[in-house]
Amino acid sequence: MPERIYNFSPGPATLPVEVLEEAARDIVNFKNKGIGLIELSHRSKEFMAVAEETETLIRQLLAVPENYKVLFLQGGASSQFFMIPMNLLGNGKKATYLNTGVWSKKAIKEAENFGDITVAYSSADVSFNRVPQENEYNVTPGSEYLYLVSNNTIYGTQFASFPEKETMLVCDMSSDILSRPLDIAKFGIIFAGAQKNMGPAGVTVVIIRDDLLDRVADNVPTMLKYKTHADKSSMFNTPPTFAIYCVGRVMNWLKAQGGVAAMQKINEKKASQIYQVIDSGDFYRGHAEKASRSMMNIAFNLPTSELEAKFISEAAAVGLDGLKGHRSIGGCRASIYNAFPAEGVDKLVDFMTGFAADNS
Amino acid sequence: MPERIYNFSPGPATLPVEVLEEAARDIVNFKNKGIGLIELSHRSKEFMAVAEETETLIRQLLAVPENYKVLFLQGGASSQFFMIPMNLLGNGKKATYLNTGVWSKKAIKEAENFGDITVAYSSADVSFNRVPQENEYNVTPGSEYLYLVSNNTIYGTQFASFPEKETMLVCDMSSDILSRPLDIAKFGIIFAGAQKNMGPAGVTVVIIRDDLLDRVADNVPTMLKYKTHADKSSMFNTPPTFAIYCVGRVMNWLKAQGGVAAMQKINEKKASQIYQVIDSGDFYRGHAEKASRSMMNIAFNLPTSELEAKFISEAAAVGLDGLKGHRSIGGCRASIYNAFPAEGVDKLVDFMTGFAADNS
Numbered sequence: 001m002p003e004r005i006y007n008f009s010p011g012p013a014t015l016p017v018e019v020l021e022e023a024a025r026d027i028v029n030f031k032n033k034g035i036g037l038i039e040l041s042h043r044s045k046e047f048m049a050v051a052e053e054t055e056t057l058i059r060q061l062l063a064v065p066e067n068y069k070v071l072f073l074q075g076g077a078s079s080q081f082f083m084i085p086m087n088l089l090g091n092g093k094k095a096t097y098l099n100t101g102v103w104s105k106k107a108i109k110e111a112e113n114f115g116d117i118t119v120a121y122s123s124a125d126v127s128f129n130r131v132p133q134e135n136e137y138n139v140t141p142g143s144e145y146l147y148l149v150s151n152n153t154i155y156g157t158q159f160a161s162f163p164e165k166e167t168m169l170v171c172d173m174s175s176d177i178l179s180r181p182l183d184i185a186k187f188g189i190i191f192a193g194a195q196k197n198m199g200p201a202g203v204t205v206v207i208i209r210d211d212l213l214d215r216v217a218d219n220v221p222t223m224l225k226y227k228t229h230a231d232k233s234s235m236f237n238t239p240p241t242f243a244i245y246c247v248g249r250v251m252n253w254l255k256a257q258g259g260v261a262a263m264q265k266i267n268e269k270k271a272s273q274i275y276q277v278i279d280s281g282d283f284y285r286g287h288a289e290k291a292s293r294s295m296m297n298i299a300f301n302l303p304t305s306e307l308e309a310k311f312i313s314e315a316a317a318v319g320l321d322g323l324k325g326h327r328s329i330g331g332c333r334a335s336i337y338n339a340f341p342a343e344g345v346d347k348l349v350d351f352m353t354g355f356a357a358d359n360s
Numbered sequence: 361m362p363e364r365i366y367n368f369s370p371g372p373a374t375l376p377v378e379v380l381e382e383a384a385r386d387i388v389n390f391k392n393k394g395i396g397l398i399e400l401s402h403r404s405k406e407f408m409a410v411a412e413e414t415e416t417l418i419r420q421l422l423a424v425p426e427n428y429k430v431l432f433l434q435g436g437a438s439s440q441f442f443m444i445p446m447n448l449l450g451n452g453k454k455a456t457y458l459n460t461g462v463w464s465k466k467a468i469k470e471a472e473n474f475g476d477i478t479v480a481y482s483s484a485d486v487s488f489n490r491v492p493q494e495n496e497y498n499v500t501p502g503s504e505y506l507y508l509v510s511n512n513t514i515y516g517t518q519f520a521s522f523p524e525k526e527t528m529l530v531c532d533m534s535s536d537i538l539s540r541p542l543d544i545a546k547f548g549i550i551f552a553g554a555q556k557n558m559g560p561a562g563v564t565v566v567i568i569r570d571d572l573l574d575r576v577a578d579n580v581p582t583m584l585k586y587k588t589h590a591d592k593s594s595m596f597n598t599p600p601t602f603a604i605y606c607v608g609r610v611m612n613w614l615k616a617q618g619g620v621a622a623m624q625k626i627n628e629k630k631a632s633q634i635y636q637v638i639d640s641g642d643f644y645r646g647h648a649e650k651a652s653r654s655m656m657n658i659a660f661n662l663p664t665s666e667l668e669a670k671f672i673s674e675a676a677a678v679g680l681d682g683l684k685g686h687r688s689i690g691g692c693r694a695s696i697y698n699a700f701p702a703e704g705v706d707k708l709v710d711f712m713t714g715f716a717a718d719n720s
Contacts, residue, residue, distance in 0.1 A: 005394040009401040012601060017388075020396045024384040028377075034365040034679070036380045038560035038606070041369040041682065074434035074562070075583060078597040082581035106582075113579050195598055200398035202434070202562045202600030219473050221442035222466075223435060237438040238555055240562030241372060242602055246398070319394070322401065 006344035009322035010153050010297060010335040011175065011196035019199075019249040019339075026245070038242050047241055051234065054248030061251060061260055062177075064184055064207060071206040071226065072234040072244050077103070077174045077193040080204065081110040084170055084189060087216045087226050088144050089115030096120045096143040096167070101128040101152040102328065103172060111147070118143070127329060128155040130292040139167045145188055151176035153196070154326040156299035156333065157292040162186055168209075176296050177205070178254060179338055180264040188212055194243060196296075197337045199250050203243035254338060263338050270336050270345045271295040277349055283356040287329060301331040308332055311355055320348055366704035369682035370513050370657060370695040371535065371556035374704075379609040386605070398602050407601055411594065414608030421611060421620055422537075424544055424567060431566040431586065432594040432604050437463070437534045437553040440564065441470040444530055444549060447576040447586050448504050449475030456480045456503040456527070461488040461512040462688065463532060471507070478503070487689060488515040490652040499527045505548055511536035513556070514686040516659035516693065517652040522546055528569075536656050537565070538614060539698055540624040548572055554603060556656075557697045559610050563603035614698060623698050630696050630705045631655040637709055643716040647689060661691040662719075668692055671715055680708055 007014045026037040030046060040047045055070045064070060073079070084107075089095060093115045097108045099122035111117045121137035123130050131152070139146050146167045151158040153175040162169060168188040177192040184190070189208045195201035206226065213227040222228050228236050234244075257263055275293060278284040278300055287299035302308045308331055312324050325331040334348060367374045386397040390406060400407045415430045424430060433439070444467075449455060453475045457468045459482035471477045481497035483490050491512070499506050506527045511518040513535040522529060528548040537552040544550070549568045555561035566586065573587040582588050588596050594604075617623055635653060638644040638660055647659035662668045668691055672684050685691040694708060 003394055004389075007395050007399055009399070009404070011598065012399055012401060014399055015396065017396075020388045020398070023398075024387045027384045027387065028380045029364075034363055035367050035681070036375065036377075038380075038383075039367055039369070039372055039374055041372060042561065044369070074436065074600075075439075076434065076597045078583050079435070082583065086581075110581055113581065193598060200600075200602050201402065201598045202603060221446075221470055221473065223438050223442065237436040238371065238553060238561045240434075240560075240600065240603070242560050243562060243600070321395070 003319060005319045005321045006341070006347060007321050008334045008336070008340070008348075010326070010333065011193070012201050013196050013335060013337050014340045015199065015246070015250060016253045016339045019246065019253055022249055023246055037245060040241065042235060042238050042241050050241075050245050050248055051239070054244050054251060057248060057251035057255060058205065061254060062182055062184060062207070067210050068184060069208050069210055069213070069226075069230040071208065071229045072239055072247075073204045073206055073229060074202070074240055076201075076204055077172055077191060078106065080172070080191045080206065081107040082113070083224055083226070084147075085111040085114035086220055086224055088170075088188075088212060090217055092116055094118065094140055094143045095145050095147060096139045097147040098132060098137065098149075099124060100131050100149055100157060101155055103152070103174075104147070104149045107147060107149075107172065115144075127287070128152060128157065129287055130289040131157050131159050134163050134165065139165055143167055145170040147171070151294050151296050153297050153335070154299070154328055155287055156294045156297040157288045158294035158296065160291070175337075176294070178260055178263070179267050179296060181260050194247050196335075197339075199246035200243050202240045203247060205247070250339070266342070267295045267336075267338065270340070270342060271298060273345055273349050274298050274334060274336075274352070277352045277356075281356060281360075283360055284352065287331065296337055297333055297335045299325055299329065299331060299333045305330065307359055310359070314355065315348075315351055318347075318351060320344070320351055363679065365679045365681045366701070366707060367681050368694045368696070368700070368708075370686070370693065371553070372561050373556050373695060373697050374700045375559065375606075375610060376613045376699045379606065379613055382609055383606055397605055400601065402595060402598050402601050410601075410605050410608055411599070414604050414611060417608060417611035417615060418565065421614060422542055422544060422567070427570050428544060429568050429570055429573070429586075429590040431568065431589045432599055432607075433564045433566055433589060434562070434600055436561075436564055437532055437551060438466065440532070440551045440566065441467040442473070443584055443586070444507075445471040445474035446580055446584055448530075448548075448572060450577055452476055454478065454500055454503045455505050455507060456499045457507040458492060458497065458509075459484060460491050460509055460517060461515055463512070463534075464507070464509045467507060467509075467532065475504075487647070488512060488517065489647055490649040491517050491519050494523050494525065499525055503527055505530040507531070511654050511656050513657050513695070514659070514688060515647055516654045516657040517648045518654035518656065520651070535697075536654070538620055538623070539627050539656060541620050554607050556695075557699075559606035560603050562600045563607060565607070610699070626702070627655045627696075627698065630700070630702060631658060633705055633709050634658050634694060634696075634712070637712045637716075641716060641720075643720055644712065647691065656697055657693055657695045659685055659689065659691060659693045665690065667719055670719070674715065675708075675711055678707075678711065680704070680711060
């Protein structure tokens with residue numbers, strides 16, 4: 001068996017190895033009960049305890065207030081793009097969106113089928129290399145919510161802080177949830193596909209203020225109403241039991257690391273090491289404006305596309321995998337979510353330094 | 361560690377132990393590549409090969425014709441209840457439904473939001489203890505499709521054969537897909553949540569005739585159009601990679617058992633052993649009419665609810681777990697999907713025989 005590689009994939013992404021080992025044991029024989037984890041009825045007391053623990057840990061780690069529900073849904077963040085307006089808009093209701101990349105653009109497209117949508121800001125003309133300051137856009141009066149993507153995986157941009165305006169925020173946090181403390185009370189809905197910072201693909205965590213549950217029209221399909229899932233503690237139908245279990249184990253690991261405040265410090269350190277190499281000369285160019293830089297995804301270019309290809313290939317040969325940038329902007333990208341180990345960042349930094357020296 | 365129990369749960373359900381062991385290895389270190397299965401990017405060549413193999417095996421095992429797509433979706437069978445009419449009906453189009461239990465009833469409720477629905481048959485007045493013969497209902501002329509649930513998990517009923525009428529069939533096969541050979545050409549859509557006969561919860565397999573993909577209205581959310589997923593080989597967004605992997609491994613196991621024709625014989629034998637005990641005296645009463653009996657779920661009663669409780673509890677004590685019937689009809693139920701081992705059936709039969717002798 002080769003050594004474990006360092007996996008810079010943007011998602012599904014690196015998970016804590018102890019979580020993988022625990023899952024491997026439980027899959028064959030859940031807590032030594034003579035039955036496998038994925039064979040457990042979702043209504044068994046064993047699995048109900050798993051789901052409850054997962055929810056409790058998320059609530060603790062993010063300090064989720066009592067008047068918010070934590071839901072485990074399917075269909076990815078992409079299904080939230082239409083569920084949000086389907087549940088909160090309709091009948092000409094308004095919402096304001098900030099367009100900071102592919103994922104917000106997709107969310108805008110879906111929302112336009114259900115409400116009166118204003119795109120108050122777009123960085124499309126600068127290859128989405130920045131997110132706006134609060135004084136750069138106006139929320140349309142009467143908007144039910146202001147929609148934003150907290151971290152843009154493809155471009156390596158991130159909101160350093162959240163808008164302070166009074167409008168309720170709805171936020172796609174797929175690629176940075178649990179990477180830093182949050183004031184949940186600003187948000188109506190936070191959602192995140194699990195496969196970056198929480199676990200495997202196959203479950204989407206939705207945190208929703210409970211007064212929003214009743215806004216949905218009667219004729220919306222039952223499965224697409226947040227209320228359906230909130231009323232049944234995400235057990236209206238069979239939930240993705242394995243994914244929920246893994247999220248719970250990752251939350252348990254995160255708690256043992258000291259929680260999200262401690263994790264934020266670790267993430268800042270990891271990211272700053274790589275940005276330092278980028279900023280130390282002309283060889284590497286960061287894609288994002290400095291004020292918009294992401295702690296989770298670091299997108300950068302080399303002097304030529306040939307050097308980028310060489311960089312990606314030589315890095316892979318020494319166990320630094322998945323450094324190819326997204327096809328929409330090319331170049332390189334290092335995704336370093338919570339579970340990405342510090343030693344892997346050290347190794348990348350050394351490799352980048354050496355590669356620049358050898359190829360300048 | 362206790363011995364592996366016999367798990368009669370209706371779903372999530374028993375899986376082949378060799379699949380569990382393979383998944384356990386790959387979760388930590390996928391094919392010895394130094395990366396875990398659930399850490400693999402869905403766009404990596406490793407995972408693309410997994411998805412492709414899973415689809416190929418399903419196509420082989422069910423002899424799926426070329427003009428059908430096999431999709432891996434999320435949201436459970438429950439999401440198909442509205443996706444089907446959302447994609448195929450609208451504008452006053454008609455469909456005919458057969459109501460043979462809770463799941464068809466839910467499907468009817470969702471469909472009524474999108475089209476003109478006729479319920480041509482219902483066994484609600486006889487506690488859903490039967491499915492109809494073809495001469496017991498009329499398909500409404502002009503129906504786009506005839507909807508049925510091939511096997512009713514809760515009541516232990518199953519269509520022994522499928523309607524021969526000309527109307528295209530749409531079928532929920534969640535609890536008996538791959539348990540017997542099928543003539544796919546009769547069906548427009550077949551769908552099944554994986555967690556009974558195919559793998560873990562978290563993926564729904566949809567087999568759809570390709571001419572149906574273009575019927576959907578433009579303003580349907582992108583994620584809810586079958587065409588979206590068909591055009592992108594189920595990779596429009598991040599698919600539930602672990603669940604797809606497991607389905608592939610179960611398909612591989614099924615192929616090694618001789619495929620669905622061989623499995624049908626095994627299933628018939630397992631079910632008939634239990635029905636023989638039920639029919640051998642007055643102690644046990646089968647819920648389903650004989651002509652409607654399911655090979656997958658066997659629902660039965662004992663003389664009193666006290667004896668049923670005693671039966672369930674004493675069975676669990678000897679490693680026969682999950683025999684409690686669904687709350688809607690009470691009693692007992694043995695779910696014996698493809699992966700449920702023959703030895704477990706032998707053990708149940710012995711237990712039932714002994715329990716009847718001791719408690720008559």
